[in-house]
Amino acid sequence: MNPTLARLQRLLVMVPWLLDHPGVHVEEVAERFDVAPGDVLDDLDVLGYCGLPGYGGGDLIEVSISGDRVAVRMAEFFARPLALSVREGLALLMAARATRDSGILAEGHGPLESAIDKLTDHLGGPAGLPVVLDIDAGGSDLLRRLMPAVADQRVVRITYRSASKEETTVREVEPWALRSTGGAWYLQGYCRMAEDARAFRLDRIRDLVVSDERAPDPPDEPPRPPVYEPTDADPVVVIDVGPESAWITDHVVLSDREQLADGRLRLTFRAATLEWAASLLVRLGANATVVTPDALRDVVRARVEDVLVNYGQG
Known part of the structure; x- marks a missing residue:
């Protein structure tokens, strides 16, 4: 550390x-x-x-x-006792209940139950205050299996579906850490196929095998959060979107944003791959227009044709 x-x-x-x-x-x-x-x-x-x-x-x-x-x-x-706002208290209560219900803790977590009861009482709610969380959406079963593998530094073999490249690969990973960010869990470690550090979303792991092979010690510096960081080698994408699609600005790292005369936005950003950018544009539908690069139009067109064929409209 x-x-x-x-x-x-x-x-x-x-x-x-x-x-x-x-x-x-x-x-x-x-x-x-x-x-x-x-x-x-x-x-x-x-x-x-x-x-x-x-x-x-x-x-x-x-x-x-x-x-x-x-x-x-x-x-x-x-x-002095920590003074929580109602919002902070509810967030803490939901996290505590999600941890308890996930099954990732050892049996007999009495202190956590006691904390949940005290926090519920402090918030003025009944002991059975309903909090519904879909804890399986983030790959909780894989999380339970990966936690001891990371702790024991066991090499894992994963079958992984990449969202940016639309491909499935089998990789051996030397695990370093498990991290939750942006509502998703990630496995961070050294990927032997890529020969570099990588982060893998648990909900994109199709299969997991924990081996008996012990991995080398992780680096002293903690891994960075698993978020996309643009590089000069990544393609530059320019698109025009309507006001109703402004939500896209929360999902890309913008390098430029321009308000057009017709009320639309011209957004400039880098993408890890054109395939990833095409997936985003298909979600936007008619609300987005590709300005550049031309190659992105071809990828989007091919993606739309595949969708139409799958739905029997091609």
């Missing part, structure tokens, strides 16, 4: 603990957080520069070291 991130995570836990244990020995702090005493002193040195905005004498956290004993003051804001 990145050393700076590790220190931040440690300090967020260490400060409330130090507030509850004034005058604790440095050695005890080091043992409690499984770090060297020198690292504790370095953490405390950084802590002295932290506090509330204003950063004056009464705003910074005060750290006192006398001999080998440590005391922390002026950090009471860490100890």
Whole structure:
């Protein structure tokens, strides 16, 4: 893990603990957080520069070291109960219930049940407050199977359907992490076929086999979120869309947006492949017009013809 991130995570836990244990020995702090005493002193040195905005004498956290004993003051804001808004509380409740119902936790998760009951009561709802979540939509069965594979660093073989290339491939992956973003779960790791890091959406994995082969250790730096990042090698796409199709701007990385005289939008963006761009344009239907490249028109036309044939209209 990145050393700076590790220190931040440690300090967020260490400060409330130090507030509850004034005058604790440095050695005890080091043992409690499984770090060297020198690292504790370095953490405390950084802590002295932290506090509330204003950063004056009464705003910074005060750290006192006398001999080998440590005391922390002026950090009471860490100890105050977290005040959640109704929106935040409901989001937390839904996430907790989804985690409980997904089956990915070990048996006997009493503390989670207790937290759910307390949160429900705090929100003013009955104990049976209905929260309906389609947890299978994100590949929860695969998630349950992949979690131990990632933890044990077992190479997995997946049959994967690529949405951008419209092809199905079988790949061996050295798993690094599982990440949820944008409402979908991803497996991140080293793909032996691509010979590079890749992210695979769980709901596009058609088959999974967990092998007995142990994968190499993952990189120290955590993998980046599995989102598309345009490169200079990706094709540039320019399209015109009507106001009713402005939602597309949330699904592409725009490099230019122009309001046309007739009320339509001219959007410029890069796409991983023309096939992916064509899939998006088929969804837009008559509300979109391809300006450039010409090759995209051919791909869209072929995609529409395939759809018509499948529906017996070709």
